[in-house]
Amino acid sequence: MNCRRVEKLIALYEGGDLAPDATRAVAEHLRVCAGCRDLATGFEASREFLRTHEPPEFDAAFFDSVRCNVMREIKQAPEPEGFATLLSRLFNTRSLAYAATLALLVIVALVIVNLRSRNLDDVNRKEQITTTVTNDARDVASPNAPEEVKKVTTPASKQSRQVAANVQRRRLSTQPKMISVAKTIAPPVTSVPESVVGAHSEMAALSNDMNVASGQLASLGGNRQTEGERKVLRIELQTKDPSVRIIWLSPQAADNRIKD
């Protein structure tokens, strides 16, 4: 430990305020350094000087006057209020009126904020629905719309689901009803295991019929029809069974032509 460090610590060393390790280190340095020893002696002397600062004698009259003043103040001071007194003081007419006005203002503010946030939610929801419907209408009107049903992503709200369902229904109405036609052609294969062979044979017969029907395609021809706002190609196939006719509806590109 050097003199510079000891000079900073001597004030605390003399008062016994250093940690044990630091105290030992300073004591060790003071044994060998005369300059720091003189410094420590000076601090010790000033501490002795300070310890002479004893208070003077205060006589009984001094204390009596202090106590009399205190007792007089205590007797003059109002009684500490109890809880009931505090309540009655707090809830006087004026305080009550202020509190009620403040409460009313707070409630009104909360209601206004709540209404505003609800309105914002409604506006946002309507915007989402409009966007969805607009997108779906665009899809329906497009000549290149795929034949399979698109999955429409709808918001979770009931109204928007309803709108989406309507859009889907409109789309489905323009699609060829292949499923219903297929059902009329052949019974379900899995319903009666024993009739699988029979169904297969019927399907085979159907495919033969289809082949024949394709040859008859030209005889029936395709008609270009307009359904609603869109041009649709209608193809009819007559199978061997006179009661079964296949009708094919397909959206037609502008430059498609049916060659007879």
Added chain:
Amino acid sequence: MLMTDSLPPERTADELADSLTQLVARAQAGDVQAFDQVMVCSQHRVVSTAWRLLGNREDARDATQEVFLRAYKYLRGFKAEQDFYGWLYRITVNVCRDMLRTRGRHSTESLNYEEGAEERMQTSSATAISEPAETEEATLLAQRRSIVNRALATLPEKERTALVLRDLEGRTTEEVARLMNTRPATVRSQVSTARTKIKVFYERYLRERRKGGLER
């Protein structure tokens, strides 16, 4: 530890402590006479501390009155298991610090103390110091107090409080930190700085005394 002005001296410390506890309990219940007895038991301690912190008997008296008024006001919040003198000591330190802050204590006050004391001794005021006859010893004692007060008055309020509590009242660094609502490291720093300043003041005082002049 009890300063007993009016209780019989032959009672043991435990008995005195018990009686103080009973007095405090009665005072908490609203017995004003019991509180008066509590004041009697603790007035010396409070005045001594206040005088050391403020350096002036008038301020010490005002501070003592304020200390007891606050003690009475907050007595209901005092718990029986607490140390009453420690609690009162904390109030004393806070009151003196408040007074030091509001009045901005500096060196002229201690000079007033010394001069005022001599005047008061000539009158028979109830607040006069009851010192022995003006002997040389008493004069030297009064002068020394004045010098020390002047030395302490050169310190800022926090350093003065830390030094008085640590070196004159004999409190530990941790106790001083609790009383001053600060950390022990801060107290050590303040005490170190204060001791250095007192040393510088004392050495200058000795030099001037050797030269044959004592500044007043």
